[in-house]
Amino acid sequence: MARVAAASVAAGCVLAGTAAVTFAVVAGTGAGLTGYVSEAGIASSGYAPTYRIGVFALAAALLLLAAALPPALPVAAGLLGAGAVFTALSGAVTCSAGCPLPPFEAATVADLVHAGASIVAMASTVFAMLVIALSPHAAPRLRRVSRLAVAVALPVAGAIAVGLVTVGRGSLLGGLERLLLAVGAAWGLGTAAVLGRRTRSAVNVTNGSPREKQRV
Template sequence: MAEGTARRIAAAFAAVCLTAGVTAVTVAVVAGPGPGLTGYVSEAGVTDSGYAGAYRTGIFSVAASLLLLAGALPPGVRAAAGLLGAGAVATVLSGAVTCSEGCPLPPFEATTVADLVHGGASIAATAAVVLAMLVLLVSPAADRGVRRIAAIGAALALPVAAVVAAALLLVGRSTLLGVSERVLLAVVAVWGLATSGYLAVRSLTADGPSVRTPDGSNVSRR
């Protein structure tokens, strides 16, 4: 199988896994007994929640999509692929380690070791994906389409991430933190879906469609 075809297949499966994962997590969050917009998305995965299984299945599906997307990227963007791989590992850890009821986080709430591991893994996973956007944005090995999608994703994600960080440190559990967390996760998911979809349907060549010059040679068109 040609390398380009393998990357396209990986991108297509990344889109499928991401769609399935986001759907499962959304169902668990919306239908579960959580506190609504004042709570964390992770609260849908606590042991006592009737939708914990759906939540964890969704999280693991998202992790698989990150690994597949890392494999779908062109060889010249290894740093971005490595960040997505790290994000996948952190996502698996986030799904495997369940936080206690309410998923408390410092500095405003008393926490357990599991809460810290779960919260740290969740933050690390999101941060790794946002950093991958920035790496792709400035990488000459990524084609124009990938860079444009990364530029839009980073422009939306960075200010929201700043709000999330400030709310965690200065406000704690609140509607501001709950809403901003959901917005950030939505931006990350849309970026992943747009990038994997683009990589799945573009030309088999790494640099985009090629055109034939008068002398018979092929030149990539970006």
């Protein structure tokens, strides 16, 4: 029952966090696709608190997903836990205006910490997807959701890594970043739905639900 609750709350956190961050980005930065999502959280933004609340909600979602995973997936749970910690760090440490990054712009220590935390958080989440997608211990539906997400997330993440050192800030990186975050949010929501349904079914079987007995 604890995993059922964790999966259900995780879904709510994904929805709430995504909505808050999206609202802050659309209403606050005015940079369109040329800016980073993190620019909605800079000190001068009037929507910085909304952005940070959204980021912290997404960090909570990752932690809850880690708790909702079956015990047979400890590596994936650990990666999601690390993703949650670094997501929270990226929300706590904001970047300066424009979120400058080397090698094209001079960055402050806060800029580097924020960017590093964001990169590690996303990488941990993508690797968790990959572990689940390849694990024989994961349920078929859980593997299917992760495989679909990984099929999009890995090439997009690779393109972002190349873009950071070859192109820098612009519409290409802005669009790719938003696509990767959308894939992560969709994966989190889908995974929470699968975990909640599967765990509830297991509880019903344990309790002797006639319907579940027939399915078994």
